[in-house]
Amino acid sequence: MSRRTVLVAAGVITRPGRPEVLLTRRLPGAHLGGKWEFPGGKVEDGEDPRQTVARECAEECGIEVSVGDIFEVSFHAYAAKNVLLLFYEGLLSGGEVRHLGVADHAWVTPDEIGAYDLPPADRPVVAKLLARRSGSAVR
DSSP, X not given: OOOOEEEEEEEEEEOTTOOOEEEEXXXXXXXXXXXXXXXXXXXXXXXXXXXXXXHHHHHHHOXXXXXXXXEEEEEEEOSSOEEEEEEEEEEEEEOOOOOSSOSEEEXXXXXXXXXXXXXXXXXXXXXXXXXXXXTOOOO
């Protein structure tokens, strides 16, 4: 029996001139409820993943973001499904974060991210952010 793979796009969102990235907390009762994550969601049929990041940020947080280049790609096999995540660099371009479809949010530096309970699929992004901060190369 093959398991379905869900394509997800998320943003590593920063603010102009600031080192922090945006984390959002999943609503209780949702898949991985209560965990912190980089904002994003499922890519709809025919949708460009960059559009997904912008749409999800608007729908769940009430913010506008400019979506840039791919930052990281991650795959994780959960019990019910496989998830392929595309993480894009993003820049806040309008609005203030509101909790429209998230339980909470935080702007955190790469050094602070370790204090947040993130899903396993988000960990490669954290490693890359930490490496970028220290000037190390990550493969």
